[in-house]
Amino acid sequence: MPMIVWDIETSGVSKHHDIPLQAAFIVCSDDLVVQREIVLRGRLPQHVIPSPDALLITRTTPEMIDSAPLSQLEFVQAIAQVVSSAGPACWCAYNGLKFDELILRSAFFQTLHPVYATQAPGSTRADVMVMAQAIAAQEPWALNVPLNEVGKPTFKLGALCAANGIILPAENEHDALGDARATLALLRHLRQAAPVTFGMLMSNADRRHVLDLLRHNEVLALTQHYGAAKTLPVAPIVVSPVNRNAYAVADLTVDPSAYLLKNEVELAELLAIRGPRAIFTVATNVQPMLFEFGHGGAVIVDPLPVGEFRARARRIRDDHGFVARLTAVLGRQFSDRAPSAEPEEQIYDNFIAKPDQAHSRRWHEIAWDQRHRFAQAVIDDPRLKVFARRMVFEAAPETMPPVERAAMRAWLIDRLLTDIDRPWMTIPAARRRLAELAAACDPSDVGRVQHIADIVDWFDAKTVTLNAMSD
Known part of the structure; x- marks a missing residue:
């Protein structure tokens, strides 16, 4: 199966309200030999204001955005064509499962394309940052992990590449093709340095394999990475009845006596705790760092005898009342979450019905x-x-119709010029942030000073245009 290493640069970090502006895809054979590279650039839709921080970090100028060859719709259509023409493939990005994939999914949603295109039958999804974190925990000798300015391990792509002899020129950092090439180089390094763990993680890119692990093992090892790596012995319990990608597991370092007799209210409170919990869910479709105990269990800190872990797992599995109560709680999990009023944020409220999927295809034709x-x-x-x-x-x-056109003009003006706090970037909010950035800028950094000034002028011009629309 081909591997497609990809990256996107975006207008900001909101997974619902920001959009991709640049995308790069490196199509590789299954042994990571490059076959072709694809780079696409798109313009902003008129209702999106980019984050000033994103523009400065990616060194994107207003002229670069305005001169991009594709409208946002054409840009997303081109990405959709890349995805559909690839057929079954492994889609591999760096921090892609928590960011790039979600931004792309929203872009598909908002342009009437199939939302889960990269999850088409036969395709899998891998995240090189997840793999790097897991290999650093399981085989620390295989990967040099650099420290940040406060002395803590960092998995930023540029720093990690540099620490492992992978050259990522500064001018290519935060460029989609440069980052995709660096991701591919790091992927090759991980495959060579830790082939066994690498192979297991690549298997976990397929949710079917993860489900097999959970269904057919009494005890597994799960590596988590919340600032620092920690590997736990876990017992699979039950899949969520409302989310087939969520599988409840128990941390076997915790004596089951602490929760087996809890009622449904108490179990719901336990699942809602932020941070380490005795019971939690594993997302089977985001390449979890899950291993058979014989491989991953070696790095558990101060482990109990494996026989004790197995005995605890059997106690949990055999307590049918507890499993039934937990299943009921999982079935109600998040049911009280208030729906959003913003359509962009309603992406996961309901699947698109099949008739509307067909109507969306027709709309494009x-x-x-x-x-x-x-x-x-x-x-x-x-x-x-x-x-x-x-x-x-x-x-x-x-x-x-003229009435609807006038209503849309009013909507656009209010959306971009309102001074009320919104979940998307507005021009007043962008101006305030630019003022902060300008005040903190070193005057001797002429390039950055000019970049900020150019963005200010760009927003001034947008404001003039919007005000003219209201006349």
């Missing part, structure tokens, strides 16, 4: 002058209606 009427009359999902309306207003506003 028809002419612009038909798209507004089609979306509002045929598509049922209110979230998709909103996104379709935004895209038509951006690309072909003349095809909308």
Whole structure:
């Protein structure tokens, strides 16, 4: 199966409200030989204001964004084409499962593309940062982990590459192709330095393999990384009845007597604790650092005899009342979460119904002058209606009825110029942040000073345009 190493650079760090601006894909054979590289750049949609910090970190100028060859819709369409044409593949990024993948998923959602395209049948997803953290814990001699400015281990891509002899030129850092190339080089290093652990982790990129581990082992070793690595002996208990990717496990360093008699309310409170817990869920679809005990158990700190761990696991499994109560609690987990009023944040509220999946494909095929009427009359999902309306207003506003066009103008002006705190970046919020960045900037750093000034001018021009729309 081919491996596709990829990276995106974004307008900010919000997983719902920021969007990708650059994407790079390195298509490799299954033995990591490069076959081709693809680089794409997109412009901002008119309703998105980028984070000033993101622009400075990635050295992205207003001119670079405005001159990008693809509109945001065309850009996401091109990414969707890369994904669909690849067929079954292993999609591999650095911190991708917690960031890049979520940003891309939101971009697909908001442009009426299949949301879970990288999880098509036969495909798997791997995260090189997860693999580096696991290998550093399991085989610390295989990877040099650098320390940050306060003396703690850091897994930032650039620093980790440098510590292991992988050259990532400073000018290529936070460039999608440069980061993708560095990710591929680090992936090759991990494969060579720790082949057995590497192979196990690559198997865990497939959720089916993870489920097999959980279903067929009494005791497993799970490495967690919250600032520092820690490997626990865990006992698989039960899969969540409402989320088939969440599998409850017990930390076997905790005596089960502490919780086996708890009622459902007490178990719910136990699961809600932040930080280490006696019982928690493992996400089977995000390449967990899960190993058979014979391999991973070697790095458990101050372990009990394995026989004691197995005895505790059997006590848990055989307590059918406890398992039933835990299953009931898992079935209600997050059910009281308040729904968001913002359509971007409703991505996980419901799957897109199959008829609307077909309607979305059709929406992309028809002419612009038909798209507004089609979306509002045929598509049922209110979230998709909103996104379709935004895209038509951006690309072909003349095809909308005058009243709706006026309503969209008012929406855009309010969205970008409001001084009320919003979950997305607004122009007033961006101006305040730019003022902070300018005040903290070293005057001798002429390039950064000019970059900030250019962004200020860019937002000034946007404000003038928006004010003219309201006249």
